[in-house]
Amino acid sequence: MRFNHLLLTLIVSLFVTNNLNAQIKVMAAPGNMKMAASNVFPKSNNVPIADSTNIYNEMLNDETDDLMENHPAGDIYGDIWTSDRLNPYRVPISSLPDSIVIDCSDFVMPVSVGRISSKFGPRRYRYHYGIDIALPSGNKVVSSFSGKVRIIDYEPGGYGKYVVVRHDNGLETVYAHLSAVTCKLDQRVKAGQELGLSGNTGRSTGPHLHFETRYVGNAFNPATIINFDSKVAYADNYTLTKRKNFGYQQVKAKTSQLAKYYRVRKGDNLSRIAARNGTTVSKLRSLNGLKSSSTIRAGQRLRIR
Ligand SMILES: [Zn+2]
Known part of the structure; x- marks a missing residue:
């Protein structure tokens, strides 16, 4: 009897333990799933982080929003x-809406004195993304529209002391x-x-204000x-508009995209190179400044387009 009882207890306890384990496993699964889910979508961050490249897609797909209206920042x-x-936005020009209306009604000149000493546009080594206004150091520099100061920084090899306002x-x-x-x-x-005083800090060869206007990062x-x-x-x-205000970027991209070069190999001649690259001998000649009497040699670099 005693032995039988012991055996019975053992069998029952084994059964209970197994069942308990099974229960624990069943309980554990949803708990783990919950933890995994909360790791992927932290509660404190329920609002999805804005993906800068999608800002315009959202704007374009929002039917309550008229693109021709002013957009608050x-x-x-x-x-x-x-x-x-x-x-920090990295919104390519191609993702910009075709046109955006900007409220300029409260505009104030950033400086009250000075003259334009350098325009916006290409320079020999780098593109000039702003306008330079030459004026003596120590003059008031003011915010040109209402907004909020986003950056105050110092770049010794570039902007010097500078301010960015949204x-x-x-x-x-x-x-x-x-x-x-x-x-x-x-x-x-x-x-x-007032934001600061004009000066000559950073990469500058004389006191001036370098002033830039940007839309979602694009100057x-x-x-x-x-x-x-x-x-x-x-x-x-x-x-x-994309064409009028940001067209210069597309022109820049096009030029570098279109330029293509070819290294002349032994046995090549202009008509063979032209045929292989979908162009003509006369186009090759004009692109490379070749006269009809000019010959090409192996190793020479030819512009194809
Ligand atoms: Zn400048």
Whole structure:
């Protein structure tokens, strides 16, 4: 009897233990799943982080939103607010809407004195993404529209002391080579409110203000919206367009995309090279400045397009 009882107890306890294990396993599965899920989607971050490349897709797909209306800065830039980089958005020109209306009604010239010493456009070594206004150091530099100070930084080999302001109208402006910064990071500023003093810091060969206008990180010529002679904005509501304001980027891309070179091999001749590269002998001659009497030799670099 005693032995039988022991055996019975053993069998029962084994059964119970097994069952318990099974139960624990069943309980464990949903718990683990919950943990895994919360690791992927942390609770504190339920709002998806804005993907800068999708900002425009969202805007374009939002039927309640008319693209021709003004876009408050918050809509365009999503949650991206960082003082780390001038262009953290990385929105390619091709993703920009065809046109954007910018409210310029509160525009104030960033400086009240000075003359334009360098325009927006290509330079010998690098593209000049702003306008230079030469003026003595120590002059007031003010915010050209109302907004909020996003960056205050110092770049010894570039902008020197500079300030970036995100404006309510959707633009961002850059004020560089300052001798002093008199605003604070994240400070709300009105159009005309002082940001700093003009200077000659950074990569600069004389006291001047380097002024940039950008839309979601992409620079465009400030002279298209601002008449620097009469110191006013051209229109209260200015329409930026991809073609007019950002077309220069496409031209830049096209030139580098189209240029293609070929290294001449032994036994090559112009008509063979032309045929192989879908071009003509006369095009090859004009691209490479070759006369009809000119000969080509192996190793020579020819421009194909
Ligand atoms: Zn400049």
